[in-house]
Amino acid sequence: MATSFSSLNWHAIHVKENKVNDREHYVPGPAGGAQVRKEGEKWTLILVRELRHSPEKVWQALTDPAQLCEWAPFDADGSLGTVGTSVKLTTVGAPTPHISETRVTRADAPKALEYNWGGFDIRWELEALGGQTRLTLWTNIGRRFISMGAAGWHICFDVLDHLLSGAPIGRIVGPEAIKFGGWQRLNAEYAKQFGTETINWPPQANQKP
Amino acid sequence: MKIKVTSLYVDDQEKALRFYTDVLGFVKKTDFSQGPYRWLTVASPEEPEGTELQLALNTNPAAKAYQQAMFQQSQPAAMFFTDDVKGDYERIKARGAEFTMPPTDVTASIIAMVKDTCGNLIQLTQLARYSR
Secondary structure (H helix, E strand, O other): OOOHHHHHOOOOHHHHHHHHHHHOOOOOOEEEEEEEEEEEEEEEEEEEEEEOOOOOHHHHHHHHHHHHHHOOOOOOOOOOOOOOEEEEEEEEOOOOOEEEEEEOOOOOOOOEEEEOOEEEEEEEEEEOOOOOEEEEEEEEOOOHHHHHHHHHHHHHHHHHHHHHOOOOOOOOOOHHHHHOOHHHHHHHHHHHHHHHOOOOOOOOOOOOO | OOOOOEEEEEOOHHHHHHHHHHHHHOOEEEEEEEEEEEEEEEEEEOOOOOEEEEEOOOOOHHHHHHHHHHOOOOOOEEEEEEOOHHHHHHHHHHHOEEEEEEEEEOEEHHHHHEEOOOOEEEEEEEOOOOOO
């Protein structure tokens, strides 16, 4: 991470190098800030994160395709910032190409954003906390995969925080996340918190019917 | 190189998993998810390390049109081999599956056709054994 003695020029020259170094040194914190709402088979994951950045800045990162590809688990082919627009979302690193078309159903900048990602509802809320933002994500996920989802979003939020602080470490999603020890640990921690089972890993392991 | 996985489009992965395991008798092999993507495969208990059948969620309009057309033309989306098509027919029917063709003699085999409840017809094939 750029330290206090860094000038802007120094930062510009070394930003790429830092990206690699910071990524190597990145270790996610313990599982936290997540809840699961269980309504029958329909489970909703709720993740809360406080970011030291304004809601306007966070809103840009949630809607601008150029910023989404720095931290989000999907690529967008257009802005998510306007209600009614159709945007194609590509899941990054899926084992076969996976593109789903979404429609932005709510975009109240910089407070609330809603759309659907391949059948899963995504709802973001941004609450101003004196220049900072409390960001909340609601998303429905199948119960078997909810700890994996929580671990994945946890890491995405860390990467987002680095990006907003001007020290990007590059997104960690899909295969990058799964290979990452931090993700595996978070998956186990969230599974324990939610009272779910972790899935056998690696996935090729035989499973009894 | 090996032929290790073949894919089938289904309109509901949970429903497909129930049909291919509880009704047909395959076993779940691999199941993981990434965001809205879910990789789900089953295998035959007679050949657990054999070819896997991927049950892929069909959200693709082009694939949906193809799937519907094939179904309407009674074309099977996949074919499984068995040594006892009549026995399998009775067993699978008893579990509530709907056959569109009972075991029928055709050239070099006996075939039957069953609906998978997820948009596909599945053909069961027993190769005929001719005495020389």
